[in-house]
Amino acid sequence: MNKSPFRIAIAGLGTVGGGVVKALTARGEELSRRAGRELKLVSVSARDPRKARGYALTGWTADPLELARGEADVVVELIGGDEGIARDLVTLALKNGKHVVTANKALLARHGTELAELAESRGVTLKFEAAAAGGIPILKALREGLIAQPIEAVKGILNGTCNYILTEMESSGRSFAAVLKEAQARGYAEADPTLDVGGGDTAHKLALLSSLAFGTRPDLDSISVEGIEHITPDDIAYAREFGFRIKLLGVTRRVGEGIEQKVHPSMVRQRSPLANVDGAQNGVMVDAGAAGSFFFSGRGAGETPTASAVIADIVEAASETPSPVFGRPARSLTRLVPADAKAAVSPWYLRFEVLDVPGVLALIAGHLAEAGVSIESMIQRGRDPGEPVAIVMITHETAQANVERALKAIAASDKVRSRPCMIPMEAA
């Protein structure tokens, strides 16, 4: 190692930033050996320099932008947010010819193409392994590993909070609201959980996986997003009866000439690898066409897994020739042509809450038939006097548009209570 030290600046010393500092301290020698040069933390930026963190602050500055102007070779951005200081910092650092490592999925999902072009024009590295699926090196696998065959689809459980909530709902039979409240109390869910449970966080990550898989510019806006707020313990119990589990999936796949991107609760077969991703874990299935399907799982968030992904990126930035940010030169990334998600065909799980009066099943069956939706199996039960009755069905393969048309007509009847629930069933 006769190269000069690789100087590191870190902006943001929350959970992940702290984990990075601790790993650099505890394992600096080993990591330097891997990098082929000394890894040297030269400056950090955090709001409160007096906060007790259990480690010393090297070269503290209040202004993160200072890090982009200083001596560092790489700026590690762990502030978060798709605009404001995080965007300014990353842009300035790249402009100043510094490598950037970030865990910021929102920033990359919104401005990935522009930032990649900037990095490539300056001949520096922009890395973001920690931005999706935390400790699982899935971005690396898509960027560098599974490149010889065209990818057909990527499906992932990408949000640990949602998966924790669904797992707890299944094991305890409690409602979404009750489990969410407990998760918040235990620090597993944010005070404002919207970004997680509403599917937005999964969408950010999916936009990055899409880009790496298909060579398209990250395109957050064309992702159709549905969260898990409306999933009931009954849905989960019925799913189990049919041999399925309910997971919030981010799915991106080729459909004809376009790419379908969506985030939504899905039924997955109990024996499938995705169904067995429990608690706060993440899991990703990649359909690599002729090369077959590949599955990756592990911890997707938390201090150590996420910090580990950041560390791996720092080591690569120190040792590698900069390579295209999204695997292909940013200028060659194509505009994503969204496929018509409503045309996508799958079997569907449908649940109706109906009044127990004559003719209601005929009404439902009639509207489904009219829309061309045929029923594969059905469960009806729960006839406490005065209580609404649940009618649950699995359909044969049919387009989303057909199901929606039928459900709209059915929901208009005064015999049907609340909005019917529809969940697609994933093949794998």
Added chain:
Amino acid sequence: MNKSPFRIAIAGLGTVGGGVVKALTARGEELSRRAGRELKLVSVSARDPRKARGYALTGWTADPLELARGEADVVVELIGGDEGIARDLVTLALKNGKHVVTANKALLARHGTELAELAESRGVTLKFEAAAAGGIPILKALREGLIAQPIEAVKGILNGTCNYILTEMESSGRSFAAVLKEAQARGYAEADPTLDVGGGDTAHKLALLSSLAFGTRPDLDSISVEGIEHITPDDIAYAREFGFRIKLLGVTRRVGEGIEQKVHPSMVRQRSPLANVDGAQNGVMVDAGAAGSFFFSGRGAGETPTASAVIADIVEAASETPSPVFGRPARSLTRLVPADAKAAVSPWYLRFEVLDVPGVLALIAGHLAEAGVSIESMIQRGRDPGEPVAIVMITHETAQANVERALKAIAASDKVRSRPCMIPMEAA
């Protein structure tokens, strides 16, 4: 792309070599864009130039060593074998300052340290992603991804033939010999299956995973190896009754100051990811300590997955600065200190075939107690008159040495038919 073309020579045009040529032809432009320079196949070596292959032979030569002397920037070695022509070719190519990509696990397991030192001294790349778990980018994950925390253990289903045979035995109830014969007829197993079913192929791959995980020199000789030849349909059925499945695992893990490496049939819990790796698939579980456990699965062999791994290596060789072959400089790899495998503690599955005479259970229980092995649960059944009776047990956690001591004493009795069967139960 104003760099010069990256010139590729391929030695060995079997299944994998053919797949590489086809992918380079079909997707040359896309792959060149990823590599940042044109990928150009300039020469190949194969025994018979007249064989119908479905693609043209570019720059054919009969002598593979010619490739190491020619104009190529990278030599792709797909001949196989740990000595002879493959070793000579790789050595000469590295000596001549050419990058090398190989799928040769035996060569790397035996001579990895020496070849890595040679590559690093010449400033060239030596890559071997295809050497273990085919299409799954597990070597890359260990080498570049999961590096921030010390790895505690790696456990893998690394041989598709064994996993196919065990899966078929389970689903059909047929014997090892019958399923092997069918697998051979269908081309899923070699005419001489010893290297696969005896565990040797898994050991080669395990030696490479060990080195990457622990920074040790590949050490094939300290791996204890046991194959699947003695597994019976009864063992598989009993395993299922206890909630387990039988898999041939390669396991490497820290035990005290040493590293335990072994290849052996194992009981894995039905719900664990490894238990659900079916047919010819491969699966690898990495225990990354504080970062948690990570699981990877997919096709481990066959033309397209293996060729895909070779292609990914070629693209990296074309675009990257050469980096240490085993993740750390070869000179810094330490000698592996083997842990005492017999001291390793786990619960055990034991099966005895005994004569149905008074006192036989007392005899077995007595010897187990004497060796300090205590029994957690037991099944006894199958009392057709004159037939031997199977006694099957799960023990509490105990060292292998204790179980072996008890079984030796038990096997000496004339009431016990055939060699007792012992299979460790994996925690994860």
